[in-house]
Amino acid sequence: MKYAIPTDDGKTVGSVFGRAINFALYDHEDGSYAILANEGANSEHGAGTGAAAFLAERGVGTVIAPEIGPKAAAALAAAGIAIVSVPAGIELGEAMARTIAHTS
């Protein structure tokens, strides 16, 4: 399973999804980790749905975020991507740990 977390500073969970500056991608199977720049962070409209498509293309199965807008949530659901809610500002590792504890 691949997990994606919006992050502005690359260390903590960001407050927004579609306009997050980066996404942290964790692959739980092989333990790999990457920070990807969110290409849609500066789009005028449709940032949330754009981010959903961006993550779906990369095979993400779960998004971990404080809040997802209604259109982005619908797009994630259509792509079969689960959403786990965590507070903004916590460390990325902490967000992952909470998610694994929550889902397993």
Next chain:
Amino acid sequence: MTIAVASGKGGAGKTSLTSAIAAAFGESCVVADCDVDAANGAIALGALPWESEPYFAGPGFSIEIAACIACGACAEACRFGAIRQRPGGNSYAIVPELCERCGACVDRCTAGAIVTSEKEAGRLFVSDTRLGARLAHAELLPGEDTSGKLVRKVRERADRLAGHEGIVLVDAPPGIGCPVIASLTGTECVVILVEASVSGIRDAKRLIELAASMGRKMVAVINKTGLDTAMDEEARAAVREAGLPLAGEIPFDPSLRSAEERGMTWLNVEGAAGDCVRAAIAALRSLVDSYGRR
């Protein structure tokens, strides 16, 4: 803590109510005027800008005369009729006011004559106000429209000014689209301002549906009561059916408007209408406090 004031319908009294709440909160509060298409927080609050920077929307396109081979493929591709032949017919030009920045012309141009550049669409401001509250706002150039991106930028500035302990008041745009969603994101409470009119009630219902889908806590205020008792009752029923607490009702009263014309907010209006405003804001404060700080 962030509180948004939204109504669905335009002209329902969002900025007036926001300004009155800001006056009540005073210096601890930062207003984010996110109704950038019709930004009037600066007028209502008496803004004294002390910082500004340009705002860049999406890319802007233009055609280089020297490179253009006048084939007309771009004009044919443009669904908005934004590309026209220059006088003489030897090249084409983009009319910026009509361009929707879709980029179809760039794909069609075989001569590589269409260049993109960052297009300045307006300015972002940070201001002091005569009420003590600070204000983050923006101004768009003619023909530019607001967007989730711009709302986000205004809110980032407001968040920075307020810090962790401060209160941010978001004056949301009308409607239920992208800029409104960006205005409600990450707020602890949404004040649903229901105008006691057919369109005011209908638009408020649509907004409540949106805010509920985002899991927002809501408080209602009804504005412009006393014009039609049946309509007032309908507005109350809409609030009741949605299960929202009602902080108060503000009557349609010329004294409120004339106070604003004199540069005051609703908070300081003497008489019955002003009493209704103060009661509603006091109720709002205690409800918002009960929702707690993050």
